[in-house]
Amino acid sequence: MKSASGIVSDRSPLLAYLLLAAVSIWWAGSYLLIKIAVLDVPPATLATARLLIASAALLVWLRLTKVGFLPLDLSSGVRYVQIALFGHALPLYLIAWASETVRVSEMAILVATTPLFAVLFAHFAQREWPSRGTVFGLLVGFVGLSALLGHSAGFTFHAGRGTVPLLALLGAAASYALSGRAVARLQDANALVTGTAVMICAIPMLLPLSLAFERPWTIAPSAQALAALLLLGVMSTAVVYVVYYRLIGLSGPTFASMHHYLVPALSIILSAVFANERLTLSQVTLIAPVVASIVIGRGLISRKL
Structure with missing residues (x-):
C-alpha cells in the first residue's frame, strides 16, 4: 500500500481516475437509495442488512475467483476489526440514522469533509504535511463544497431540528478517514x-x-425499499468497497478520499435526473472548483504551489 498521504503513481493515473469516478458515481447514488430504504427499514437494521447482503455477495465472489480465503493471523485480524468499525459499522449507522431527518444534499456535503480529516490524521500520525499542491487542492474543494452548501436552499437549520444529525455525519466523515489509514497499512492486501x-x-x-x-x-418493507436495500448491499457496499480498497492501494487514502468532493456534485445531477429536481446554472458553475480540486490534488497543474 502507498503511504498515508501519498498520491497517484505516475504509472497508473488513468486507472486511478477511473476507479475514483466509479466510486463517486455509486456512492452519490447510495444517498438516494438510503433515503428510499430508511422509510421502511430503521437505521441499524438497514446498515446490518447492507453488510449481510454484501458479505454474501463477496463470499460468492471469493469462491468463484478462487483467490484464497480470509487470513487468520492476529495482525490482519486486528486491522480488519479497525476497518470494520471505522469504515463500515460506525459510518453506515450514522449516515442511515441521520438520513431520517437530513436531506440528501446535506448528507453528501457533510460526509465530503473526509479528505480534510484524512490530511489532518496523516499530519498527526506521521508528523508530515502533504505537498502544498495537495493542500491547495483540498482547500479549493472545501471552498467549492462550502459554496454548494450555502447555495442549497435545503441546507437550513430548522428551528425544530437539532444539529446532532449534522454532527453525526461529520463523525462519519472522520470515521471514513480513520478507516482509510488502516486500509493503507494492509501491505499488499488483496482488495476482495x-x-x-x-x-x-x-x-x-x-x-x-x-x-x-x-x-x-x-x-x-415495500418492494421499492427492498430493491434499494439490495442495490445498497451488492453495489454500493460489496462491489464499490472492493474498488475503493483497490484505489487506496493504488493512490493512498488522501487521494482516494477525494471522491467525497465529487459525490455532492454528482448527487445534485442524479437528483435532477431521477428525482426531477431542478439543476440551476449556478449549481453547475459551483461544481467546477470541486472537480478542479481533484486535478490540483493530483499535482498536475503545478508542483510549485
Missing part, C-alpha cells in the same frame, strides 16, 4: 479478501443493536 473480511467483522458490531432496539422481524 479485505472487503470480505471487514464486512463479516462489521456484522456483529451492528446486529445486536438491530435485534435489541428495532425488532427487524416485525418490519414489512
Whole structure:
C-alpha cells in the first residue's frame, strides 16, 4: 500500500481516475437509495442488512475467483476489526440514522469533509504535511463544497431540528478517514479478501443493536425499499468497497478520499435526473472548483504551489 498521504503513481493515473469516478458515481447514488430504504427499514437494521447482503455477495465472489480465503493471523485480524468499525459499522449507522431527518444534499456535503480529516490524521500520525499542491487542492474543494452548501436552499437549520444529525455525519466523515489509514497499512492486501473480511467483522458490531432496539422481524418493507436495500448491499457496499480498497492501494487514502468532493456534485445531477429536481446554472458553475480540486490534488497543474 502507498503511504498515508501519498498520491497517484505516475504509472497508473488513468486507472486511478477511473476507479475514483466509479466510486463517486455509486456512492452519490447510495444517498438516494438510503433515503428510499430508511422509510421502511430503521437505521441499524438497514446498515446490518447492507453488510449481510454484501458479505454474501463477496463470499460468492471469493469462491468463484478462487483467490484464497480470509487470513487468520492476529495482525490482519486486528486491522480488519479497525476497518470494520471505522469504515463500515460506525459510518453506515450514522449516515442511515441521520438520513431520517437530513436531506440528501446535506448528507453528501457533510460526509465530503473526509479528505480534510484524512490530511489532518496523516499530519498527526506521521508528523508530515502533504505537498502544498495537495493542500491547495483540498482547500479549493472545501471552498467549492462550502459554496454548494450555502447555495442549497435545503441546507437550513430548522428551528425544530437539532444539529446532532449534522454532527453525526461529520463523525462519519472522520470515521471514513480513520478507516482509510488502516486500509493503507494492509501491505499488499488483496482488495476482495479485505472487503470480505471487514464486512463479516462489521456484522456483529451492528446486529445486536438491530435485534435489541428495532425488532427487524416485525418490519414489512415495500418492494421499492427492498430493491434499494439490495442495490445498497451488492453495489454500493460489496462491489464499490472492493474498488475503493483497490484505489487506496493504488493512490493512498488522501487521494482516494477525494471522491467525497465529487459525490455532492454528482448527487445534485442524479437528483435532477431521477428525482426531477431542478439543476440551476449556478449549481453547475459551483461544481467546477470541486472537480478542479481533484486535478490540483493530483499535482498536475503545478508542483510549485
